[in-house]
Amino acid sequence: MFPCLIMSTRGEVQRLLRLAVGPVAAACIAVYFGYHALVGERGALSLIETERRITEVQAQHDVLSAHRQRLELRAAQLKQDPADADLLDEYVRALLHVGRPDEIVILLDAEAR
Secondary structure, three states, X not given: OOHHHHHHHHHHXXXXXXXXXXXXXXXXXXXXXXXXXXXXXXXXXXHHHHHXXXXXXXXXXXXXXXXXXXXXXXXXXXXXXOOOHHHHHHHHHHHHOOOOOOOOOOOOOOOOO
């Protein structure tokens, strides 16, 4: 219809597209890096999860360390030159599952000791 109007409009659109390529590419790059900084393998959300896991493992380590200390104390008492007679008697009875006829035996969990 109006070839001159179509040509000028097409040229104007092409010029605007050329001007918009840089900012659009920069915005895409910013969104990409922003997404990975938040959700990526080493992003902020992963950091929060890692810190939670560290706290959980530290609590488990503390429980196991306390249990180990109790076991080391019992072992040290058994290793004494004259071993603690009561502790040795308790250990042998538990190991052999024996008791005297006049005794009442109360079994505890292994973790409770």
